[in-house]
Amino acid sequence: MRTLLVLFTLLPLMAQDAPKPAPEPAPAAPDKTPRDTGVEGSIDAGYRWVDFRGGNFATYRSVVNLGEGPKLFNVDGLIRSADRKFFDRISVQGMGWGGDPYSTFRADAFKERLYDLRVDYRNIAYYNFLPSYADPLLSRGIVSTEQAFDTRIRTFDTELRLLPGTRFVPYFAFDRNSDGGSGVTTFVVQSNQYPVGNRISNHEDRYRGGVQIQFSKFHATLEGGGTSFHDDQLVSYSGDPIYGNRANPIFGQRLFLSSAAQAYRVTGDSIFTRAMVSYSPFSWLDLSGQFLYSLPTTSVVYDQTNTGNFVDLQTLEFYASQHDNATAYANQPHSSGSYLVDIHPSRRLRILESLSSDRFHVASSQVYSDLTNLAPAAVSTNDVDRIYVNYNRHQTEAMFDLTSYLTVRGGFRYVWGDAQTEGSITAPQFQPNQTADLRQKVGLAGFQFRMKQKLTVNGDLEVGTTSRAFFRTSLYNYKRSSIRARYQASSALSFSVAQSLTTNSNPDTNINLDFLYSQSSLGFQWVPAAAKRFTVLGDYTFSRLRSDINYFIPQALIPAVSQYRDNAHTITALIEGSPVTGRFAPRFSAGGSYFKSSGTRPTAYYQPQARISFPIREHIQWNTEWRWYGMNEAVYAFEGFRAHVFMTSLRLIR
């Protein structure tokens, strides 16, 4: 300890750089830089055709989902104000309007010394109807899914930063996220499941505001905010009896569903706070820390009514109608904090020491009431659930510039924590409480080699040994290594090589986890700046995943190994250029990507494309594009598809 104290006392003496005096305040210079004004931008609009050549159209929609019709493919613009009265510049960008599955819009407005405004809107289709995902009836030849979505996820983010000066920068933000549409889900009653329609409707509003405080040695950001959440999911069915997934009668009776209505009404809110400070008392020392706190809560009202023929598996009694309702409440206080000490006692040495802590617990209570036509009165049950989690991480790392072109680093990380669940997520009668600890020691090493801007090599190694982990599949005795090199052969030609490897093993005889994931890639770029005739880009990546872990086959409790293998080749390439020169020379591009994997789920997916652009006049361009989407599943052959997609458009440029 005494040695440490002496070392820390001596640290200031090791500082070679005296604090640089700030330059003398200069009188404001007249602004003589060019100030462009006016409007510039482009609009790209046209038509898209889809020629579906075969396969599963639902899978095409789940993976690609591009549709036919007139489209506004792209719009962008920049307005620069001449008088700069209300704004200096406004930029807008939009993409995929006209029924496309991915529509985006973004606008930025900026006025120097007054404000900076950002508005971002996205409307992303989430269509997912993949038969192999949840099709219990596959053995009967029915290719369907009982978990499907056809929704739109919309996000709207806006942030306004006020710039009255540089010392204090207040900001305000409002974000909204919503998901709405329809789908298919199962209505689960005791021993049978019935696929029924599902209406999805949820949204969250988020408000936040804060201030950034900036001084030469001290910086802080203080932020507070809140959220409001609503989820009104409705599952309903009414019509002819449906017999669900259970085909066999029970005691001579078929189970069926005649009507169902299942309504969730979830409301939630939260408050959150963030405080971050950084302080540089000396030129050789930076201190920073942050404290984060959130408290989300949810309240639930649930109502369920169903009629048909159902069976209570405990009493083996059949019943024709059921009415359930529930109310629940949950909250989750969550606090996190960290500090970082960044010491750079000399130009070549840097020491980083950090500690972070994250802790939360979830507490909930529920009252559930069940009434069937067999019972004279409803049966009510109370239930509670608790999760406590503490997670801590301490890391010390040193970086040293051995020479001007080689930096090495090394360090140590210790991760520890504990978790407890009260009222197990699985059957509570077996395990009312579960606890687990986390104890992990990690060694860190790395280097960066730089040579005259030509060659850069980064290497990184992390070796962890664990005595306790939260889950069976958690990182245990693991190694992570990566090496990445980039070589700039000439101003036009560059090569990159990367290799990464992760291994993880847990020798516990009940677990016996053996995991390996490696990736190797090679890429090159030929981008001549002067000629501007042709550019060529290409990458090839090979990845290999191997995972073995013990489990017991449930019906017989026979030990088995869950094996997963995935060996994948991915190629992406693009050639772009113009065969002739001149003002109205056409430009073309061709390339795409090709993915092929073998192993547990062999899949091939290719997306070649070609595009040609003809400048018709100075400000008009005609674009034509062809794409091919082809997917092939060796095991789940019914999920393959093939489709041509053609697009033609006019791009008006100002």
Add this chain to the structure above:
Amino acid sequence: MVKVPSVKLGIVALSVAGLVFASQNAKPADSSKPAEYAGSETCQACHEDIFKAFGRNRHHTVEASKGIRGPSLQWAGKACESCHGPGGKHAESASASDIVNPAKVRPAESERICLGCHKNTFAHAGRVQGGHGRYQVACVSCHSVHKPDAEAITTGRNKAINAECAGCHVQVWAQFQRPHTHRLPEGAMSCVDCHNPHGSFLPRMVNTVNANEPGCVRCHSDKRGPFAFEHPPVKMEGCQTCHEPHGSANPRMLTRHEERFVCLECHANVGLSAAQTHTIGGVPPAFHDLRSPIYRNCSVCHIKTHGSQVDRSFLK
């Protein structure tokens, strides 16, 4: 024959090595002239193109910072030298060695120049858990200080960001060529929607939202909870426990080809108590007959896998 003791030889060798090492890293001899600022107009005379482009870049605020209180006041009329250092000597000699070029100095030095003004960002405080700074990737590797802002819009912001990231993270971009991915290749999303390249409180630079919650719930707010009955791995280890957010050949970006194997790797029916397995979630045994197709797709019954507000077994 003169005998040289090996110890002495070693000391001499170390001294010579030390001198060579020290000379390689010695600072250049102090100039007789003190460092002088030349002013941006002087820079413009030779670097007209850069100066013109810089006029349309946000950093140009520094140049025209008259009347602003605070640090940027110091650099009014000297925006170029706010990053490149005093340029008086360089203006006289026109030698590249007389001026600091942040793109060519060591990343740590380059970062220090940028952080002189940009220290108060999520970058600095978030660097605890990593970030590009830790790997000596300089700010100028990604950010163009001179380029006009308008250039970014011609290719679309999201696609431009993705191309920038993919330039180094080739392997990650390869994963996005798989059939089931987030919509980055289409340009509907960008890498920075999920990651903060400057560092984050969470591992792998994953963005946070609502102070300390994982950025995934920014778009998937219905998975946020808290739920009356939680599925602990979702809260404790995050979505990537079961999903490959960068892309997968498996439906729903799952880590395994069939749902049941995603579940069985934790719910392995091994051991009868957590004390035996030292982990959460492995018990109790479930006697489902996996030969029946119904039981091969766990979510057919356990539909609320991310957490349920109503049922402890996630059945409703």
